[in-house]
Amino acid sequence: MRELTAYEQLHGFLDDLESSLDMDLPDFDCDNIVLCGMGGSAISGSITADIFNGFSKKYIHTLRNPIIPDWMDERTLAVISSYSGNTLETIRMYERARAQGCTLIVITAGGRLKEMAEKDGNLLMTVKPGMDPRHSIGFMIGYLACIMKHTGTDLIDQFKGAIPELRRYRDELEEGSRVIGLSSSLKDKVTMLLFDGGMKSVALRWKSELTENGKYIAMTKPLSDLSDPNVCNDFAHNALHAVIFAKDVGEDSFAGKAMQLLDSKSVGYDVLKAPSDSIIINILSMIMLGDYTSVKMANDRGADPRDVWPIMKLKKLLNERMNDR
Template sequence: MTVEVFDPHDMMRETSNIVNDVEESIDADLDLERLDFDNILICGMGGSAIGGDIVADCLLAHSDRTIKVIRFPELPNWASSDSLVLVSSYSGNTAETLSVYDQAVKRGCKVISISSGGKLYEKSMADGVPFVQVKSGLQPRNAVGNTIGYLFNVIASVGGPDIRDEVRDSIPALKKYVSTLTPMDSKPRAIAGEISGSLPIIYSSESLAAIAGRWRAQFNENSKLIAFDGHIPDMNHGDITGIIGNNDIRVKPIILVEDVQSKLMRNVVNDTISVLKGRGLRPYVIRIPGKTVFEREMRAMMLGDFISLHLAFFKDIDPSDVSSISLLKKLLSWKMGKKKGRRSRK
């Protein structure tokens, strides 16, 4: 099937390479020393934070130390010299992330930077902070594969939980899966056709909460489409009333669930679907298979990424354009820099 699409920056290719990027970065040689630490903070925004979410989810059952993802320009008060702080910014110029970096260094945290360069590289070199170089030239949200692979690699290299073999074992199946998503007549385009023209709200079980957030963000950025996300069963204590009671907007609930669930969770999901259907809605239910947490989250993420591209193609818009975000970043960077300058003069 031949379909003409507007993709001037080849987002399809970049998206198709995400699994390859995980494979490459998880096997990269890192010159890092083993460290003693009581907790791990992964600091970043956007795609960098999503990568942190996936890594934290995958390590949950393997770690005896707290792993927390920080999407904020300030470190929590409990972060200390006993904390391993992984500062991740693809561009190296994200204002919020640079702010967290400065605080982590000041507090004496064990800091490692992950970036393609920018101010984060300059600061790390000046402060003697270990720096992990990510390949440049990608849309930041498409660098998530590098972020995921390097985070796994860094954490294992410094003495944290190591599931790199588990991740490597999942790569062949994920590559095969991605090959089914790239044709223009594939599943993502069909799902995008169901969603197009609606207000998608992505709900998931708690185990796929990070992926529901990724879908929402990709619909926002790639598709230029407003979308929201939430969790089951929490949605049944609020959201469901708003969805059912709104007749003015074409709401499309999308429900992401793991293929294998507990009996309790399966009953909750099925009852939720029944109530939505009983009120005239047509929720799109997507069941995600996979042998491990990593494989399931990657499968779900890749499917959503490709759906978001097809939603953009249906609208004949450039999925790579995020000019509004770039403008806001420039403004925020200037204001935060100005505020820091005032502090330093006091």
């Protein structure tokens, strides 16, 4: 089977999302929901939490390390996500959440995690194999939306209703002008990603995609932090370009004050204003924009966006260290 290019995987994001929104699941009786994962698998949990936190009556927590808090118990629904199914930290999360009596759901394309879920009789949701893990988020977000429906927060119709507009937005991105403009602004710069209004997951996704796909340095910071005079020193060099994610860009808003600060420091910036009243459209459109921009930046510098050998080497070293314990 031919491997899909990075652009083909980006194009398929919405199809993957749509195809995973109608899973037939049981209802889950729980007090809280913990979305567990590392790296690209974890970002799907962060995106889902940002979308659902304003609607869910149950506490949603994202966990990115194998240290399971004591409050996770038999009243906790723990969703363990790992595309490969072999990420050692995520396997540890599964083992420890199981030991504490949590209800477990596993999302994976295979590997050891799939084997463990099948052996233990836990609910298993499988993702299409053969993808780059960070491009599997369409499936994972769709699966998580289905899980949230069966914990009492049903936004499936809102997701489905957003897809036509998101497809139009994707088509605009593939025409290139907006992506070309952003990639030009960020070329040879350190990117500071400034966020507010539930857009933390968007900034985190941009950071990972700019570093993994584009091979550029990127950082994240809440817009509210810019009120601290010490933070202003972070903007005191000319290799920086800021990207601001905000719904309100008025003069007295956090974004407006950030723009004043950046102007005073002669730092370039782009403002990406939320285009809709729908949080689903706002978050997913900005995710797509960052993904396409990062791949364009990789191509412009002759880099392979799929080549992430430093991450693979680090994973290997971490696995060796953790297995030695």
